[in-house]
Amino acid sequence: MPNPAKSWREIPQRYRLEAGKCTKCGAIAFPPRLICPQCGNREFAATKLADAGKLLTFTIIRVAPGAFEDQAPYAAGIVELDDGARLTAQVVDCDFAKLKVGMRVRLEFRRVSEDGAAGVIHYGYKFVPE
Ligand SMILES: [Zn+2]
Incomplete structure (x- = not known):
């Protein structure tokens, strides 16, 4: 189950x-x-992620857990952004057959899931082919 407090904090x-x-x-x-996974340093400067990158790998999810049930099947991908950061997110607005490793995608802010009972809608980033 999604944790409402966690979702709120991440918005x-x-x-x-x-x-x-x-x-x-x-x-x-x-x-x-809090701690750099590369070098153990504890100081960070806020930066904005690049909003596009290339698809490193992907998989088609046909049986989805809980909140994503009504969205299956969907593609989930790992993308390396132009600044080197890696993100995992859904790949939307695409034909699964045309997805390929190395293709360009951009990040968009979309509805991620809806909590039926409370009517709470969660938003997050998704990848869309460029
Ligand atoms: Zn570091």
């Missing part, structure tokens, strides 16, 4: 695509972290 980051850039080695962490 600003998702909306602005705000990431942390390590002041020591330049690694980009998204969502921002």
